[in-house]
Amino acid sequence: MQNFTIAPVGTCRIHTPLRRGATRHPYDVTLNRNYGFVHTSREVIQQLDVLCGAPPVEEPLRPLVYRPNTTDAFFEKKAVPADFYFIEISSSKHVSLDNAPIQLNYAIRYFGDFFADRQTARRFWSLGKEEQAAERLDWLKGHRQFQKLNKPDQELLAHIRVRELTEADIARDIADVVERVGRDKAVIVTHVNAHTPDDLPIASRRRLIDAVHKGAAAVNAQLYDPTPAMLKFGQIRAMENDGLDLTHFTLPFADTLADEWFSAFVAPHVTVDDGVQGVAETTADESAVDIGSLRALLDDGRIAEASSGVRAAIRTGKYPPDCHRLLGLIQHQLGDYEGAIENLEFVRGEHGATEEDDALLLQSYYSLGNHTAALAYGGSLMSDERETPEILRTSAKSAEALGDEGRALTYWKRLFQREADDAAASAVLAILEKRGDDVEVIDWADQVLQHLPEHVGSVLAKWAVGVRQRSIGYLLQVASHSRRLDDATALRLAQESIAAGLASPAAALIAPRVAYIKSDPAIVGWVGEQATKWRERGLEALEQRDLAAATDLIQASYRVTPDQGASIRAKRALEQTLRREVRQAFLAKDHARVMELTDVAIDTATDFPEIDSFVGRAAAELGDLDRALLHLKKAAEADPSSAPQIQLARVAVQASDYLEALRAYNAVVSDSNALDWAKDEASRKLVKLLSPAIRASRESIEAGRVDYAWALLDEAGRYAQNAERVRRERDRIYRQLRKELKAVDATDIALRHAAAEIVLRIAPEDPVALRIGASSAMRLHRFKEARAMWDSLLRVGGDDPKIRSAIAKCDLWIARAKSKKAA
Known part of the structure; x- marks a missing residue:
């Protein structure tokens, strides 16, 4: 008799529990015509269409919708309805191309070189709305990486749009899903409302979960929210990376969900026979195998004893899946990569894989010289939102071995962005030098030296470019x-x-x-x-x-x-x-x-006397004001008398560099030996320049150049006649920045952190900025930085149990990071 079938439609948060649960409950997970993970309600409907036999999307869109290596043969499979569906809705960010939903992760990987730069990625998505299309296209046309794309890919990238699905959108989609598969044959699963390291929920995720709850209730659909189970299990045990990963479940928690789902939703539809009880009994006997002791033997270098113990356990026929996992690790260490692959593939297929399993399996393929399999497996893992440094590293090396420079470059760049890896920096340089693109080489070398000042390869690369030119x-x-x-x-x-x-x-x-x-x-x-x-x-x-x-x-x-x-x-x-x-x-x-x-x-x-004066004045006559300022400033530093300062100030005004002009004129006013004509000009100009200086400071604030704006006001306020107006302007800017800080979207943690840092640069003890900065630093896992801000807040605002608790958490994560590094 054919087993009851369940089709997961969503991410690893439902795929992994269901796959692991199938080893001890009477159902099969069917992935027939399932082309990968989906996140939004629109993506869910798109996948349900394919599961029910609809044709694939147009060829150009496929890399942005389907898992890599999805071929035409995949869509030729006969559509077979599942007996039951678990359908997860975990995002409201609707990314589309010509109104067709596409996968955000796949799009980022397909245009890997373009999105490798974080500033570029941020700018692109900030201009993702339909009404911003013209502005974004103008920006794209001037972007070097966009210009390198072929015309069809330029068209694809330029037409990508993004918007937030509304509560009404999600409700309509859930109603559509229920009508398609049947109210009694599906469970709608929400995202998990895990808390950030500062113990706060993610507001946008909470809103999404609420919207899914309402949408399901409106059509009386079955619904499961994993949040209560996660809280009961404990976030630190339920979520990966000791609870810091707010996306991926640990395998023990996945097992808990599998059992709960089976009891609540699946069991009423299947016949529970003796076979189920037998599985339960076997599971109970598995505890007789002490995996921890066997792992300790391996860690101590006693490989033979660990191997003997694992194999003895497997021969009994009653053993936990960790036996195959440990055996795979032993075989990898011994160089038996074929055996390691066999055991790790078994674990992945039957029980679900951990990050360690994935990295080890990938390394085994690579070590065996099967670079094609390694690259494909690495791509598959990243498509499934498994992107660790080790996966990126091995995938990049595999791509290099196969001569796939494009993917190698993308993976090495992403690895460097994650952890400023020396080898990744050198690998990118090697590829760019081979391509002969000197501009790209210099740009990359400069980026590397910002993060790794001692990186010799970048200095050598820059030198080679200089010699060529x-x-x-x-x-x-x-x-x-x-x-x-x-x-x-x-x-x-x-x-x-x-x-x-x-x-x-x-x-x-x-x-x-x-x-x-x-x-x-x-x-x-x-x-x-x-x-x-x-x-x-x-x-x-x-x-x-x-x-x-x-x-x-x-x-x-x-x-x-x-x-x-x-x-x-x-x-x-x-x-x-x-x-x-x-x-x-x-x-x-x-x-x-x-x-x-x-x-x-x-x-x-x-060098010779007056060289900077000659260069500055000649450059000014030729209209090269930037160069003129550079050298006139040096000339004024060498000769602090009135004439060089006045010359510098006049050119600075021409160049709208009001900070330099104010500094020069202030120097003249404060110089007791300055000539009368120079003092008269400086006094007049300091008052006249106040209004343009204030305008320039406001423009600088808008552009994020807060330090420059504050310095500009400081310099303008040095002249007594300007002091009161400057004080009012500084107060206005301070209030504006605090208001903007509070208005930053709570989901944009990086931007929120940057906004807090801006306020703290002009008001280091601002309690609001300290609290937001500390909280966002914790969410970015910058625990040392967060601790320093919490300490400052404690000094400013007095003793607070909540702040003490946050400091204790920072200390805990700092200590854990040190112990992991030591291990």
């Missing part, structure tokens, strides 16, 4: 980070740069390594000989008025032999010549010539 100035910037390189590597790069005719960058690598050079007479001789060659060739170039070559060569010689008289004299001759040429060009109003000459000098760190 023959950019002396850029190479000298990179050389400033060359202390990250070991001495031998630095000298090797120096030799390569010399061969490429780039003297100054080579010298910049050599100069800081005096101790290493002196340790080897051969290197000492080579450096001395090279310095002499550079100096002699540089002087020849100077005579021939080839100032670019002369500057590069003479500066290189001086860098490595700064104490030699010949190097000093050559450098002085170079600087005098450059100063004379630049002055003549400036007086002749040949500003382009001034920039040409000073570009060479600045690139090679050649």
Whole structure:
């Protein structure tokens, strides 16, 4: 007789309990024509259509709707109705393309390179509404990753829309579901209302659960909310990662749900015979096997004893599924990857897999050299919302082994974003360098160095780009980070740069390594000989008025032999010549010539009096206000008298850089030696600039540049006549930021945390910002940061049992993280 069949329609939160329950209850889980996990009520209806025999969606949409590797043969299977359905609705975020529901997770993976950057992803989804389509398309057209997509994929990405389903939408969809499958043949399952680390519910999830409750009640549908069972079981035991994972159930809790579901919903539809009782008895006998002791043997390195104990248990025929799990681990450690795969696949199919099982099975496929299976399995796990660092790492390595650079790049980038992994950073660089995209290489290297300042591979990659582009100035910037390189590597790069005719960058690598050079007479001789060659060739170039070559060569010689008289004299001759040429060009109003000459000098760190003044004034005449400000600021720092400050202030006003203008004018007003005309101008301008400075501060606040806005107001308020108006503006901004902080969507934890940090930068003891910042930091699992904020709040607001409790929780998670790291 064929078993009773149950079709899960949802995520792992119903698939795993039902699959595990099928090993001890009289039903089968049917996945006929089930193409993957679904989340929203619209996705549920879309999958029910397919389960009932509807044709697949159009070919271009399939990667965004169906699990990877879903073929036409999948849809050729005959539709066979299940006896019962468990239907989960776990999201109200309706993502669609041309009105057809698509999977958010699949879309992100399909456009992996595009969504690899978090800022890009945030911006894309923030412009997801239909009325924002034109604005988003304009933004996409200027995005480098979008431009790299082929035309069909550009069309797909540009037409993706997102909106929140309303309570009425969800109710209509539930009514549709019940009509399709029958009220008595389905259970509607809600998401679980697990609490965040700061012991608060997720408001949007609570609203969704309420909407599902109401929708089911409206049509008298059977409903199950796993929240009460989770609370009874204990969140720390029911949810993965010691309760911090608010999405995935632990296997013991999944088993509890399976038993509860069977008793409440399935048992009335099936005949309970002796076979069921037999399963129960077997389960009771399983406790005789002490898995913990066997695992301890393995952890102690006593593999033979652990293996013998596990196999003995399996031979009895009465054993828990953890025996096969442990045997798979033993076989993996022994290099028996085929045996490990067999046992782990058995565990996954019969009982459901843990994160450790998934990672181990994936590693076994990879270690066996079956990269195709490893990559497919890794993709399947990620499609099922299993995306751990180990899964990403092994999937990336498998993709590389198969020559699939696109997926390798996506997986390595995602791994780096998760944990700033050194190997992932290097792997991405290798792929980008192979593609020959220098802009991408530099962008990625800069990203890596922000998180891993000692990452040598990024410095080497940037150096290689600089050599290819023959950019002396850029190479000298990179050389400033060359202390990250070991001495031998630095000298090797120096030799390569010399061969490429780039003297100054080579010298910049050599100069800081005096101790290493002196340790080897051969290197000492080579450096001395090279310095002499550079100096002699540089002087020849100077005579021939080839100032670019002369500057590069003479500066290189001086860098490595700064104490030699010949190097000093050559450098002085170079600087005098450059100063004379630049002055003549400036007086002749040949500003382009001034920039040409000073570009060479600045690139090679050649200096002479008034160089910044010449560059700043020439750049201003040519309309390059950013560069003009950069150099006029340096000129004003070198000469604090009135004239340079006034020149800087005037150009700053032209460039709408009111902060720099206010600073310069304030410096003149406060200078007792300033000339009267300069003081008069500065006093007038400080009052006149107040209104545009306030406007600029408001614009900066809107753009998230709060530190700049606050500094601008500080500088404007230094002038006594402006002080009262600035005080009122600061109070207004403070109130506005606090209001905006309170208005941030509670579901956007990262944005909420960022908004709290903004307020705390201008008001470090603001109790509201401290509370929101601490709470959001806990939700982001930044427990050390959260603890510091709770401590501050305790000092500001006095003793509070709730704050003490939050601090205790932070201490608990910090301690657990340390113990896990130590293990």
